[in-house]
Amino acid sequence: MSEDGHPTRSASASVVGASGFAGGELCRLLTGHPDFELAQATSREYENKTLGYVHPNLRGVDLRFSSPEDLESVDVLFASTPHGVSMEHIDAFRDAAGTVVDLSADFRLEEEADYDEWYDGHTAPEHLADAAYALPELGREKLEGADLIASGGCNATATMLALKPLVDAGVITPDDRVVADLKVGSSEGGAGGGAASSHPERSGVVRPYAPTGHRHEAEIQQELGLSLSFTVHAVDMTRGAAATCHAFPSERVTTGDLWGAYREAYDDEPFVRLVAGGGGVYRYPEPKAVAGTNYAEVGFELDPENGRVVAFSAIDNVMKGAAGQAVHAANVALGLEETAGLDFQGLHPVGSP
Amino acid sequence: MSEDGHPTRSASASVVGASGFAGGELCRLLTGHPDFELAQATSREYENKTLGYVHPNLRGVDLRFSSPEDLESVDVLFASTPHGVSMEHIDAFRDAAGTVVDLSADFRLEEEADYDEWYDGHTAPEHLADAAYALPELGREKLEGADLIASGGCNATATMLALKPLVDAGVITPDDRVVADLKVGSSEGGAGGGAASSHPERSGVVRPYAPTGHRHEAEIQQELGLSLSFTVHAVDMTRGAAATCHAFPSERVTTGDLWGAYREAYDDEPFVRLVAGGGGVYRYPEPKAVAGTNYAEVGFELDPENGRVVAFSAIDNVMKGAAGQAVHAANVALGLEETAGLDFQGLHPVGSP
Amino acid sequence: MSEDGHPTRSASASVVGASGFAGGELCRLLTGHPDFELAQATSREYENKTLGYVHPNLRGVDLRFSSPEDLESVDVLFASTPHGVSMEHIDAFRDAAGTVVDLSADFRLEEEADYDEWYDGHTAPEHLADAAYALPELGREKLEGADLIASGGCNATATMLALKPLVDAGVITPDDRVVADLKVGSSEGGAGGGAASSHPERSGVVRPYAPTGHRHEAEIQQELGLSLSFTVHAVDMTRGAAATCHAFPSERVTTGDLWGAYREAYDDEPFVRLVAGGGGVYRYPEPKAVAGTNYAEVGFELDPENGRVVAFSAIDNVMKGAAGQAVHAANVALGLEETAGLDFQGLHPVGSP
Amino acid sequence: MSEDGHPTRSASASVVGASGFAGGELCRLLTGHPDFELAQATSREYENKTLGYVHPNLRGVDLRFSSPEDLESVDVLFASTPHGVSMEHIDAFRDAAGTVVDLSADFRLEEEADYDEWYDGHTAPEHLADAAYALPELGREKLEGADLIASGGCNATATMLALKPLVDAGVITPDDRVVADLKVGSSEGGAGGGAASSHPERSGVVRPYAPTGHRHEAEIQQELGLSLSFTVHAVDMTRGAAATCHAFPSERVTTGDLWGAYREAYDDEPFVRLVAGGGGVYRYPEPKAVAGTNYAEVGFELDPENGRVVAFSAIDNVMKGAAGQAVHAANVALGLEETAGLDFQGLHPVGSP
Amino acid sequence: MTEAECVECGGTVALHDDLEIGEIVDCETCGAELEVVDVSPPVLDRAPELEEDWGE
Amino acid sequence: MTEAECVECGGTVALHDDLEIGEIVDCETCGAELEVVDVSPPVLDRAPELEEDWGE
Ligand SMILES: NC(=O)c1ccc[n+]([C@@H]2O[C@H](COP(=O)([O-])OP(=O)(O)OC[C@H]3O[C@@H](n4cnc5c(N)ncnc54)[C@H](OP(=O)(O)O)[C@@H]3O)[C@@H](O)[C@H]2O)c1
Ligand SMILES: NC(=O)c1ccc[n+]([C@@H]2O[C@H](COP(=O)([O-])OP(=O)(O)OC[C@H]3O[C@@H](n4cnc5c(N)ncnc54)[C@H](OP(=O)(O)O)[C@@H]3O)[C@@H](O)[C@H]2O)c1
Ligand SMILES: NC(=O)c1ccc[n+]([C@@H]2O[C@H](COP(=O)([O-])OP(=O)(O)OC[C@H]3O[C@@H](n4cnc5c(N)ncnc54)[C@H](OP(=O)(O)O)[C@@H]3O)[C@@H](O)[C@H]2O)c1
């Protein structure tokens, strides 16, 4: 480690699934990261094409997609493949790299039984115990030096960031009824697309796409101990996930209590911005204010008439909800500057990023 | 009344506030209505200009805005002015027309005291008892022959349409906790606009604009007897209001019970389409599917894990939530065909109307 | 023909390709048409499903998709299938119906040779001489009583409507250089979609998708005698095609000359609105002002500095550019009221339909 | 200057007009710039409020707006005020700072007479001769050490970047007819807004807003010697300007000639990406691919049938078209690393930024 | 034209004549995809759902 | 109801009765803003344009 906090040599990194949305973002972050060097980016469909062929913002990057069959040995391997792929290849991944960061759900849950309940089972459950959940705001200890990291679900990330302060401060307890109503962008569906995600069908929607039973409930239950009523709506944006959580604490709280809870939780967090009331146009968390960044905006409002706390959070699903969270966790795991490579502040004005 | 259900002569109508969004829509509906003739359309700002100057879809209409000071005598006067204007001019309105349909909140609440609590009081409370709430799905009796009609709030309309079947069937009772999480378009703000509603600031948002304490709670309380936890978000569309209501019935219900309740409530309603599950792209209510129409899509999903019913509805705020509801109510009041002038079915595909 | 201009019985109609965008619009128009009855709507993929399964605005229509193999005998068959399908089935189509209206390019060009040059040849050239080009603004004579009608291309329609008055008035001649720069919505691509038309990739674009060599040049050449420099851009809307034509007349013209030319061409046209200057927000043709309608807005501006005339037009590609034009032409062919079934005036305000 | 190319101390900077769109972007760039320190940001309306009050992406910046009356002494003053303000205050600006970079049109034109013709005259013409036009791709010499820099117009920048290689290579000459058809985002209108720029009216448009006679013609004439036929359309995006230039060279050219011209012009330019054909989704310049960045995408297509070259460019109007260009020019003027502070690569996927 | 009752919502589903076992139809009322499990008289059952993943 | 000819497009502009000099009306055909410069008979002229700046 040199004097200015940067390691003396860059860590090498691979991205498996680099032609996808989260994978492209990983490539962007890693090529701009002071302490990483992007060694490999895989795609089966675009093998041998330049990264810029798929990701126009990476036209300047001098690298071509390679096959996921030929993994080089690197310091960190990031896997951003659909659910089920990483569990199948986890041995190869861990052979290739000292640290594996997986962005799928494959290593997020601790219990094999949960995969039976919420997914279609697990084929490499022996690795589950090794995995650390990536979201640093939930705790950094397990991440330091971790060699298998499971990056959180985007909707789970948004929801947990909104609620965690209330849980920590005891404002809400596992028995309290909590409704989480999410509004998310089209990039959550990945690059694959389908009939419902064509531009004519997907534009302008407020579409209940997971009215009940969303799988991210599982990791929220695990991480926060809360059993939520979860509903996800597709709305007309590409990037972004916004969580509105309606909680009904059994004890009366004041706005002061809430500020106390949120400041306690996040005052030292480099990537959380508290936004709760105030003036101007931007008074509560909004996804477009954090688009392209690793920031989360978190805020709340008290509804004394109804004994309700409304907790909000807004993230960029591809960043804080995926690639940014993964790089953040890798920074912690490798002992780098936490914020390295994640300094983009976002845009204003900005339309519907 | 002639043989084919149409009256022998058209009813004459005025629109006060015709340069606004709801007013322009009233002009569109009335000029296309088989049984109405648009006699007058007022605007102070655009006096003497053609309707098409403001509303490009009405370029073909041969009428110019006139001053609201010079009201002609007509059969029906529609007032679509901001809150507070109608109560001030109600005597002049009722002098000018046998039937007055007001689109503002000025005559929606029965009790003067409610105006003190939720608004800034009332200056013509003696008319409150005469007013009938316009939404026909809540009951047609009071509307027949009514001479003062109060068109409902757009967000209240959306919410009540989602919940009414559950209330009628006893699935939820006044003591049950209900969260209503709304997503609405920019036309709800009216033609006036402001800093937050400029295109660069308003595009792409998921913006909590009324996190708690929305005034429409008052009319929902009055009409359904429910006290809701209400939160309204601005999202990126121009027309549309979508309500997601999370209810926790004390008794266990089945999907069959819910279908029973919703079919009982709406099977005979000409402007309600039930959309709850099924296949394809459009499985639950979506505002863009009803944009430009007087239809409401209503649906639900059962969440047995959490003992929750999620009730959805989607309307066009300018139509079912304002001008369409007003014309529908006027049709009922005058004994016309209920659906007259309201036959547009909406578009597919359609982007973000 | 009854007294009020409507025929004594409805004409029966089939739509082949009814699950597509233009086909769905045909179904909407025909079910709402006073003089047509929709007998059949074909889809191979959605056979036996209700029309509402695909087109949510048609949930109220009591008809299911049937196979294009089983064509009933009807008065008019509308074919809205991809290029090449109609020419293959034209004998079956003409057997099934006295009047065939084809929305593809298959019968637009008079010369077989043109199909060799611009398309991949033609397999049923013997029908070409029977076909009448549908756009009534180019002439109604050939359409009256026609039994094979070729509905125009959407981009060609927009362009020709902008330029025809200049050609007719001799302001531009075949030798003049004319640039047509188009901006079009995503529904032009049809319901099929593809990688470039997924919501994340297609949103927010200004994308040159046919920088040169667009096939619609052929029909413009045929109908107007002009050889254009044509460039088409995809922009972020679902419906709509806007043409900006830059022409450099060899003789000097005045604004008065231009008004004369445009009024001469369109004063009696029921579906053309002239919009050229004036005040307010909507001063020139805009696609959103005509979305959902069969109207074209047409206008112009003189650029004396550069000796240029800029001619604009805006249409809804699915309506005036496809289904609306087809129904309009069928109305003419059958001797019905020209505007029957096409009375929707469009919306204001409206976002990005 | 230290070893790594960075100066030993940061330059101090002020932004006058910091509450505006270009001003906010300047604040973002300068606070993230390795060699600048933002000393002052002025606003009359938001004096004493934090930068984050107006620009939510700058919530982390510890600075409040101050009055433009109290200018501190700094190294560089950036003025991003409306046309006319800088010429009035230019003496105060130059007193306060060794280098003044003005983003308005006030110092772009060399001749006072041009201000009489295209604007409303000039009140400080004695400074015109001192000013260097900021766009480095037009020449860096005048910028080095310049103490008055006039940042180019956004639409002019886009157009000139598309055409300059053709001019330099002699493909087009001053007498050739060139049409420039632009499509621009709503942020070009600045934060002020107005009726036409409210979200409901401005969404989804393809609106000819400057059909002829756009003022940017003046600076293009000056810098490239070309007299263009210019037409600007508002389209539905917030950031972005895309120029499509239709040129008709008198001599025949080949695609090879064009590649030669463009590579010659831009191969060494750090902020120009050539995009002309190829495969995948992104084949020609698109504004969303460069949103938030200082990059320009530039490309072309040959239309041999019509003897036409179509030249495209796409920029972010707030960046390459304003704040980014200004910082780039300041970097050159101060002898800093040209790309310092401008390294953001843009996003993929991204919706409508 | 025969009819059957939808097992999901209780609505009436209109059925075409040459109905075959195993065919899938959607209910006009609730949109449910229904499988024809018997033809005379017609009986419908909820069709096995193709869980379409809409995201993440 | 009187009428006058639009100086911009030649269309007919319908005018209300109590017309006053200096009033501004828009032409139904071309939308031009027209100033009433005389009332009997009514004469219209192009109204001085408020150059609205739509951007940059
Ligand atoms: N998008 C989000 O907002 C988000 C947020 C949080 C977490 N995630 C998670 O991140 C992962 C990636 O999501 P995404 O949205 O980026 O998806 P995506 O756009 O569909 O990309 C998936 C990538 O995986 C590759 N891939 C697919 N199957 C593979 C296989 N069997 N072997 C190797 N490579 C394979 C694909 O490329 P080739 O087919 O060319 O090889 C593609 O590059 C998913 O697990 C998702 O749940 C996504
Ligand atoms: N937009 C919706 O979705 C919606 C839904 C349900 C109910 N509403 C209700 O409908 C009413 C109109 O809403 P909107 O959205 O159409 O508003 P808007 O676009 O702002 O229009 C208001 C209209 O009222 C006129 N007006 C304002 N003050 C007036 C006064 N003192 N006397 C006479 N006319 C006056 C204005 O025209 P001039 O200034 O030119 O006279 C304008 O035409 C409101 O009460 C609103 O709450 C609206
Ligand atoms: N969209 C526009 O703006 C527009 C404008 C002007 C003209 N047009 C023309 O209109 C036609 C339809 O365009 P669209 O945009 O509606 O396309 P689309 O959405 O792709 O629809 C095509 C329809 O044709 C059916 N089809 C495809 N192949 C067929 C075959 N071999 N036999 C029978 N049916 C077949 C498809 O349904 P199944 O696969 O389910 O049978 C589908 O219903 C095209 O020729 C297009 O050029 C379109």
Ligand SMILES: NC(=O)c1ccc[n+]([C@@H]2O[C@H](COP(=O)([O-])OP(=O)(O)OC[C@H]3O[C@@H](n4cnc5c(N)ncnc54)[C@H](OP(=O)(O)O)[C@@H]3O)[C@@H](O)[C@H]2O)c1
């Ligand atoms: N937006 C673009 O795409 C773009 C591109 C190229 C060039 N430009 C040029 O950049 C300049 C700014 O454009 P913009 O879009 O950022 O405009 P804007 O959003 O309207 O901002 C203008 C700023 O100037 C301040 N201001 C206005 N009048 C002032 C005065 N008399 N004295 C001091 N400050 C004053 C305003 O703040 P307070 O009122 O709070 O003081 C505001 O901060 C314009 O000259 C524009 O032509 C803009």
Ligand SMILES: [Zn+2]
């Ligand atoms: Zn059913």
Ligand SMILES: [Zn+2]
């Ligand atoms: Zn006129």
